[in-house]
Amino acid sequence: MKKLILFLCIIALVMPNSYAQQPKKPNAAEIHESIKKLSFLGSVLYLAAHPDDENTKLISYMANNVKARTAYLSLTRGDGGQNLIGPEIRELLGVIRTEELLAARRTDGGEQFFTRANDFGYSKHPDETLTIWDKDEVLSDVVLAIRNFQPDVIINRFDHRTPGTTHGHHTSSAMLSVEAFNLTNDASKYPYQLKNTSTWQPKRMFLNTSWRFYGSEENFEAADKSKLMEIDTGVFFPSSGLSNTEISALSRSQHKSQGFGNTGTRGSSLEYVELIKGDMPKDPTNIFDGIDTSWNRVKGGKAIGNILAQIEAEYDFKNPSASIPKLVKAYTLIQKLEDTHWKTLKTEDIKNVIAACAGLYMEAAATHNWGTANEAIQLQIEVINRSNALITLESITNPNHVTISKNINLNNNIKFNFKETYTINTDTKITTPYWLTEPNSLGMYTVKDKSLIGKPETPRSQNIIFNLVMQNITIPFTKPIIYKSNDPVKGELYKPFEIVPIVASQLVEPVLIFENDTPKQVAVQVTAGRDQIEGTVSLNTPNGWTISPKTLPVSVAHRGETKTVYFTVMPPKNQSEVQITSTVTVNGTAYNKALIEIDYDHIPFQTVVLPKVSKFVRLDIIKKGENIGYIQGAGDVVPESLRQIGYHVAVINPDDITASNLKRFDAIVIGIRAYNTVEDLAYKQNTLFDYVKQGGNLIVQYNTNRGLKVDTLAPYTLELSRDRVTDEHAEVTFLNPKHELLNTPNTITPEDFKGWTQERGLYFPNKWGKEFTPILGMHDKNETEKSGSLLVAKYGKGYYMYTGLSFFREFPAGVSGAYRLFANMLSIGKENISTQPELHD
Numbered sequence: 131m132k133k134l135i136l137f138l139c140i141i142a143l144v145m146p147n148s149y150a151q152q153p154k155k156p157n158a159a160e161i162h163e164s165i166k167k168l169s170f171l172g173s174v175l176y177l178a179a180h181p182d183d184e185n186t187k188l189i190s191y192m193a194n195n196v197k198a199r200t201a202y203l204s205l206t207r208g209d210g211g212q213n214l215i216g217p218e219i220r221e222l223l224g225v226i227r228t229e230e231l232l233a234a235r236r237t238d239g240g241e242q243f244f245t246r247a248n249d250f251g252y253s254k255h256p257d258e259t260l261t262i263w264d265k266d267e268v269l270s271d272v273v274l275a276i277r278n279f280q281p282d283v284i285i286n287r288f289d290h291r292t293p294g295t296t297h298g299h300h301t302s303s304a305m306l307s308v309e310a311f312n313l314t315n316d317a318s319k320y321p322y323q324l325k326n327t328s329t330w331q332p333k334r335m336f337l338n339t340s341w342r343f344y345g346s347e348e349n350f351e352a353a354d355k356s357k358l359m360e361i362d363t364g365v366f367f368p369s370s371g372l373s374n375t376e377i378s379a380l381s382r383s384q385h386k387s388q389g390f391g392n393t394g395t396r397g398s399s400l401e402y403v404e405l406i407k408g409d410m411p412k413d414p415t416n417i418f419d420g421i422d423t424s425w426n427r428v429k430g431g432k433a434i435g436n437i438l439a440q441i442e443a444e445y446d447f448k449n450p451s452a453s454i455p456k457l458v459k460a461y462t463l464i465q466k467l468e469d470t471h472w473k474t475l476k477t478e479d480i481k482n483v484i485a486a487c488a489g490l491y492m493e494a495a496a497t498h499n500w501g502t503a504n505e506a507i508q509l510q511i512e513v514i515n516r517s518n519a520l521i522t523l524e525s526i527t528n529p530n531h532v533t534i535s536k537n538i539n540l541n542n543n544i545k546f547n548f549k550e551t552y553t554i555n556t557d558t559k560i561t562t563p564y565w566l567t568e569p570n571s572l573g574m575y576t577v578k579d580k581s582l583i584g585k586p587e588t589p590r591s592q593n594i595i596f597n598l599v600m601q602n603i604t605i606p607f608t609k610p611i612i613y614k615s616n617d618p619v620k621g622e623l624y625k626p627f628e629i630v631p632i633v634a635s636q637l638v639e640p641v642l643i644f645e646n647d648t649p650k651q652v653a654v655q656v657t658a659g660r661d662q663i664e665g666t667v668s669l670n671t672p673n674g675w676t677i678s679p680k681t682l683p684v685s686v687a688h689r690g691e692t693k694t695v696y697f698t699v700m701p702p703k704n705q706s707e708v709q710i711t712s713t714v715t716v717n718g719t720a721y722n723k724a725l726i727e728i729d730y731d732h733i734p735f736q737t738v739v740l741p742k743v744s745k746f747v748r749l750d751i752i753k754k755g756e757n758i759g760y761i762q763g764a765g766d767v768v769p770e771s772l773r774q775i776g777y778h779v780a781v782i783n784p785d786d787i788t789a790s791n792l793k794r795f796d797a798i799v800i801g802i803r804a805y806n807t808v809e810d811l812a813y814k815q816n817t818l819f820d821y822v823k824q825g826g827n828l829i830v831q832y833n834t835n836r837g838l839k840v841d842t843l844a845p846y847t848l849e850l851s852r853d854r855v856t857d858e859h860a861e862v863t864f865l866n867p868k869h870e871l872l873n874t875p876n877t878i879t880p881e882d883f884k885g886w887t888q889e890r891g892l893y894f895p896n897k898w899g900k901e902f903t904p905i906l907g908m909h910d911k912n913e914t915e916k917s918g919s920l921l922v923a924k925y926g927k928g929y930y931m932y933t934g935l936s937f938f939r940e941f942p943a944g945v946s947g948a949y950r951l952f953a954n955m956l957s958i959g960k961e962n963i964s965t966q967p968e969l970h971d
């Protein structure tokens with residue numbers, strides 16, 4: 131029992147209202163802050179390259195203290211990074227990071243935008259970045275974001291004047307921002323955008339600098355500060371009981387896939403911004419100095435400003451609903467504005483304030499979190515007014531724009547529940563992330579519907595409008611349809627309501643390796659989008675491959691249920707890499723997309739529908755040795771990959787690294803960053819070196835030179851550097867063409883370095899003892915040759931190898947050459963040739 135209580139306490143601690151899907155329910159103090167924000171008409175746009183580049187202190191300060199409309203434009207969705215919380219990589223990681231940015235903005239009060247640029251991985255220089263991205267397209271997206279958002283002030287995270295000193299995406303973000311500043315007000319630039327938006331000139335641009343940009347605190351002290359403004363972001367908000375720096379830490383902590391949990395601080399916290407464009411504010415505390423941020427900036431706004439000032443002054447913290455009559459008056463005046471920009475924005479804001487003041491709750495819940503086109507959906511609708519304000523539910527409007535009259539007086543605290551049914555339109559689009567529906571290039575996402583560019587998510591198409599009458603004025607409140615359920619541990623859970631295809635399928639394995647011509651079974655999962663699916667499943671059959679049977683029948687009774695069917699795949703005799711997709715045919719219609727669910731507590735449930743391609747690889751590979759010991763580092767899938775090609779791989783705990791345990795292995799492989807992350811390895815190096823001395827092979831994969839847990843990485847001199855080759859196509863030269871590693875048992879040719887993904891390798895050593903033989907040479911454009919990517923040295927009877935080559939990326943991508951080279955590394959010095967896997971204890 132004690133254990134259970136402790137468990138429940140831990141649950142309560144780690145999940146404080148983290149179910150972001152739940153609707154916001156502001157308290158009286160928060161409503162008052164929102165009323166104050168209604169009277170501020172100024173905007174600031176923060177601009178950088180990735181999820182996590184943004185300074186949440188500054189964003190939260192601008193949104194909550196200055197009360198400016200504040201947004202972060204992240205040029206990419208962060209697809210290129212690694213995922214610390216689950217298996218999603220690439221575009222699915224981009225979906226998670228998009229949602230993490232949105233969760234961060236819900237915390238700090240900002241908004242979120244993107245461009246179509248794809249985070250293709252590390253880039254050393256903006257010249258490279260802006261070639262791989264379509265520079266003009268990304269620039270046009272930045273221009274569009276500025277024209278749409280109309281910022282008075284833009285703050286860049288990075289310096290546009292220092293290319294080559296940071297990630298090329300970073301400098302590029304600042305360079306594009308500076309360039310866009312001069313284009314957004316020019317109607318001849320990207321004129322097609324002006325059908326749906328207007329020209330705009332931001333007043334100022336700053337760089338969010340810090341002493342680090344100056345090399346040292348001393349340099350910063352001594353620097354000319356005439357273009358610098360100092361902002362103390364450490365303000366305290368009694369309305370939330372939090373310091374701004376505590377809010378920013380909560381926001382930062384939403385980047386959970388990157389492990390960016392952050393501890394809040396209290397007290398003064400200085401931020402610096404350096405003027406890049408426009409004039410220096412005369413008031414050194416106000417970045418909006420000289421810009422009218424009151425309602426007077428809008429034609430017809432003065433009267434609105436006056437009413438809102440009264441509402442703010444008269445606000446009754448014990449009875450916020452007393453503000454409703456004047457709020458409705460202000461709402462009415464806002465509807466008469468000619469300025470559509472502020473009219474649209476402030477209409478949404480004031481409706482939220484009115485609903486909060488009345489304690490209004492409106493919800494339309496479906497019976498499942500999916501629907502399919504042409505399907506009848508039953509909705510459970512709840513409406514309640516929890517105030518004395520006189521409110522009538524006049525009607526509701528369903529997603530097909532059909533208005534159903536209701537005329538219900540919403541008396542204080544009387545709940546109204548009723549059911550409604552509607553049929554989803556036949557031509558309703560699937561609600562998957564819009565940037566993933568078309569094939570993309572390395573640098574750019576393809577977005578056919580130009581009206582979606584810049585939006586963080588696909589707009590919800592299935593909404594219910596509640597038409598409420600207050601003070602004789604009808605105000606429409608739009609609510610997306612949701613699905614909710616109860617979890618015995620977590621409580622009430624919300625999911626967005628999605629439109630999915632009637633059936634989806636995918637191969638279970640993203641990559642399947644055939645190390646010889648033995649056939650393998652492959653599993654295909656078929657998921658039903660609605661009840662009673664009857665169809666046939668098939669795979670495409672590339673030349674030389676045999677897949678049997680041609681089709682398999684499938685029948686799934688219930689929506690959401692998944693059935694698995696199995697095909698037998700016979701590979702060709704020769705080396706071959708092919709792409710395989712699955713198709714389900716129902717009533718003559720072919721469905722070939724996969725349905726992928728992403729479920730984490732800190733972001734809304736995600737249903738992603740996208741084409742999913744698996745790779746089948748027939749390897750031409752010979753192996754010597756068969757038992758591999760693997761010591762995990764920061765985490766990689768190398769053990770699974772080696773098992774796929776027939777090795778017996780045992781993962782060894784650091785405690786079990788003893789001479790007698792290691793003896794039975796033909797080779798020991800050390801996982802990525804093990805010497806950075808596994809403390810115990812400090813005491814195990816001698817055992818590992820002795821193992822090599824006795825005839826074992828030891829392969830060490832990349833580590834970083836910062837924070838090594840061992841003094842001696844290798845039995846001979848070996849020093850790590852930050853050398854990396856990020857171009858996955860970089861030419862590879864054979865420094866010792868006769869060396870065993872390039873010839874036995876597999877003959878390695880330039881062909882083996884084709885089709886690599888993301889990069890060649892990273893953190894190569896740049897200094898080593900004469901005992902080492904460098905095997906490969908390579909370099910990025912305009913750089914000197916790097917020869918430390920694969921080093922081998924004889925030590926006693928065995929071999930020590932150090933490699934920064936990215937095997938951990940190439941294996942899961944099914945890159946043949948990477949497997950063949952690694953087989954040679956495992957085989958070096960071994961006698962027995964094993965072509966068939968044998969049973970082992």
Ligand SMILES: [Zn+2]
Pocket residue numbers: 179180182183297300
């Ligand atoms: Zn970054």
